[in-house]
Each structure stands twice: as C-alpha cells, then as structure tokens.
Amino acid sequence: MDWLYQKRAGAFEEMTDLPQSLRTRLAEACPIGKIDIVRVIGSRDTTRKFLFRLMDGNLIESVLIPASPALYGERSDRRTLCVSTQVGCAYGCKFCASGLEGFSRNLHANEIVDQIIAIERASGEEIDNLVFMGMGEPLANFDNMIRAIRIINAPWGLSIGARRITISTSGLAPQIKKLTDEPLQIRLAISLHGATDEVRNQIMPINRRYNIETLLSACDYYVARKKQRLTFEYILIAGVNDSDDQALLLTRHAQRLSAKVNLIPYNTVDGLLWSRPSRNRQEKFLSILRAHGIPATLRREKGGDIDAACGQLRLQTKQGRDRTIAVSRPHSGVKARPGKTFCAHSKADV
Numbered sequence: 575m576d577w578l579y580q581k582r583a584g585a586f587e588e589m590t591d592l593p594q595s596l597r598t599r600l601a602e603a604c605p606i607g608k609i610d611i612v613r614v615i616g617s618r619d620t621t622r623k624f625l626f627r628l629m630d631g632n633l634i635e636s637v638l639i640p641a642s643p644a645l646y647g648e649r650s651d652r653r654t655l656c657v658s659t660q661v662g663c664a665y666g667c668k669f670c671a672s673g674l675e676g677f678s679r680n681l682h683a684n685e686i687v688d689q690i691i692a693i694e695r696a697s698g699e700e701i702d703n704l705v706f707m708g709m710g711e712p713l714a715n716f717d718n719m720i721r722a723i724r725i726i727n728a729p730w731g732l733s734i735g736a737r738r739i740t741i742s743t744s745g746l747a748p749q750i751k752k753l754t755d756e757p758l759q760i761r762l763a764i765s766l767h768g769a770t771d772e773v774r775n776q777i778m779p780i781n782r783r784y785n786i787e788t789l790l791s792a793c794d795y796y797v798a799r800k801k802q803r804l805t806f807e808y809i810l811i812a813g814v815n816d817s818d819d820q821a822l823l824l825t826r827h828a829q830r831l832s833a834k835v836n837l838i839p840y841n842t843v844d845g846l847l848w849s850r851p852s853r854n855r856q857e858k859f860l861s862i863l864r865a866h867g868i869p870a871t872l873r874r875e876k877g878g879d880i881d882a883a884c885g886q887l888r889l890q891t892k893q894g895r896d897r898t899i900a901v902s903r904p905h906s907g908v909k910a911r912p913g914k915t916f917c918a919h920s921k922a923d924v
C-alpha cells in the first residue's frame with residue numbers, strides 16, 4: 575500500500591525494498607493495472623479535461639476543476655476532480671453525452687482510483703475534493719465505487735476525507751438506502767432536474783422506475799441516518815422545468831430534506847428544442863427558493879469552452895472527429911454538437 579498509494583509506484587520492480595524474488599512473483603501473480611492519459615484539454619479558466627485509455631482500449635474522462643467556491647462542500651473547494659465510474663451509461667438522460675452510445679461496462683475500483691493518481695502525477699497538483707459525477711451512474715457500480723472510496727479515504731491510501739467526497743446519482747432509490755448503511759460520511763447529491771414526475775419523466779427515464787416520492791423517501795432515510803445535508807442539482811431548461819410552480823414544489827422537496835439546491839442553467843444543444851432560460855427567469859427561480867429560506871446557488875459554468883461535461887471528449891475521440899462535428903442520439907434522431915451538450919449528474923458546470 576505504501577508503494578502503491580504513498581510512493582505511487584507503477585510497477586513492482588520499483589519497490590526496491592522488497593526482495594527481487596517477491597517482486598517477480600508479485601508481478602506475475604497480480605499485475606498492476608494502469609490507465610493512460612491520451613488527451614488533455616485545458617480551458618481559459620484552467621479547468622482541465624483528461625481522456626484516459628483503459629487497458630482494454632475503452633475511453634473514459636475526468637475533469638480537474640482547480641478552484642470552485644462553494645461547489646459541493648466547504649466554502650471554497652480546491653482542486654476538485656470529477657471522476658467516472660462506468661464506461662458509458664445505461665440511464666439515458668436526455669441531455670447527457672455519456673449515455674449516447676449506451677453502456678459498455680463498470681469500472682473496476684483501481685480504474686476509479688487511478689484517475690486520481692494519474693491526474694495528480696500529470697498536473698503536479700494534489701486533489702483534495704472529489705465528485706463522482708463523471709461518466710456513468712456511480713450507484714449502479716456500487717461495489718467497485720465503495721471499494722475505490724475506501725482506498726481513496728484510507729490513511730494508507732489517498733487520504734481524501736470522506737466529507738470531501740460527493741456522490742451524485744440520477745435517483746437509484748434502493749442504492750441510496752444501501753449507501754446510507756455504509757459507515758462512510760460521504761456527501762450525496764441528487765440530480766433532480768424536475769419537481770414533478772411529469773417533468774422528470776420527460777428528461778430522466780430513471781424516474782419511471784423510481785418516481786419522485788420513492789426517491790425522496792430514500793433521501794429521507796439518508797438524511798435521518800447520516801445527519802448530513804444533501805444537495806439537489808437542478809438544470810434549468812426554458813419552458814420545461816423553470817416555472818414558478820416548479821420552483822415552489824422544489825422548495826417543498828428541499829424543505830422536507832433540509833437540502834440545498836444548485837441551479838445550473840442549461841447549455842443549449844443544437845437540434846434540440848430546449849434552451850436556457852433568460853437570466854431574469856433564472857434569477858426569479860432562484861429568488862423563489864431563497865424567499866422560502868432554501869440555501870440555493872445559481873452556478874456560473876466552468877469549462878464550457880473545453881466540452882467539460884462528461885462523455886463529450888470521449889465521443890469525439892472515438893469518432894475521430896473534430897469537436898465541431900455533430901453526433902447523433904440514436905433513439906431520438908436528434909443531432910447535438912458535443913461541444914454544446916452536457917451531462918447532468920450535474921456535470922453541467924464541470
């Protein structure tokens with residue numbers, strides 16, 4: 575553990591205080607996996623996006639966000655990394671590049687941890703805040719995610735405090751309860767994006783399986799046992815979920831759970847009818863929440879100039895195309911420019 579996570583050795587051969595015969599046996603018995611950075615894109619605001627190739631050739635992404643005041647936990651989070659947990663995603667949220675090519679496979683625990691190690695090595699920066707909001711639904715890869723978090727959190731591992739780790743879910747209610755029963759004080763964010771089943775059904779197919787009441791009941795369980803404030807992520811889409819009525823209902827959900835709300839203005843996708851509400855509408859929605867005492871923020875986006883939302887860089891690279899070339903969503907026939915679509919486990923502003 576010392577060699578792997580403290581000294582960050584990439585091969586048993588580097589572990590020079592172990593007998594040569596043991597190093598040889600270890601290398602044969604349990605080769606150390608690795609992931610390669612194949613592309614890095616930095617943006618004007620210094621957010622950087624990393625594309626990795628896994629040992630089986632699959633591609634995944636992580637995003638490094640150097641300074642994100644009040645993003646998820648403390649007043650000023652520093653060096654936040656957004657990691658992926660799956661190759662692709664099966665949940666098909668209508669606004670997300672990660673689901674465009676469907677689900678390939680779960681990441682192993684080491685592939686989750688290695689995203690952090692590889693980026694610390696490449697950037698020379700120490701990651702001290704972690705969000706599970708990259709490609710994939712983290713709670714659908716529960717066991718590997720928990721194994722990875724144990725390594726990330728352990729003093730013999732990467733030593734990132736549990737309260738500096740946030741898991742974002744699209745709403746897998748049973749797994750939220752399972753997560754609650756884990757003895758880890760990690761933070762939870764819910765990608766809500768709609769205050770009624772009618773609205774949520776339009777944009778998040780998971781809601782047909784676990785509707786809002788089922789989801790909120792699971793959140794009740796989490797809040798009661800963890801005694802932690804959770805966060806609702808809410809992408810504001812003009813004419814879909816940005817009405818005063820939705821704001822008032824969202825207020826009720828947030829009051830029920832003492833949750834805070836992160837509002838994220840939608841990024842326009844070419845070919846989709848949806849658009850970002852006007853600044854006035856965004857502010858009105860925010861003001862309704864605040865008038866009811868809900869701690870709420872309206873996010874300024876970062877990384878929009880580098881296609882920072884999850885799944886986009888991977889799609890472009892897989893297709894061998896330039897960022898301006900369109901991709902199509904097979905089940906809808908809609909064309910979206912990767913540079914303009916986004917993922918929203920609230921991935922929108924990473």
Ligand code: SF4
Pocket residue numbers: 663664665666667670671672673708709710711744917918919920
């Ligand atoms: S938002 Fe999350 S759950 Fe939905 S398709 Fe994207 S990665 Fe999957």
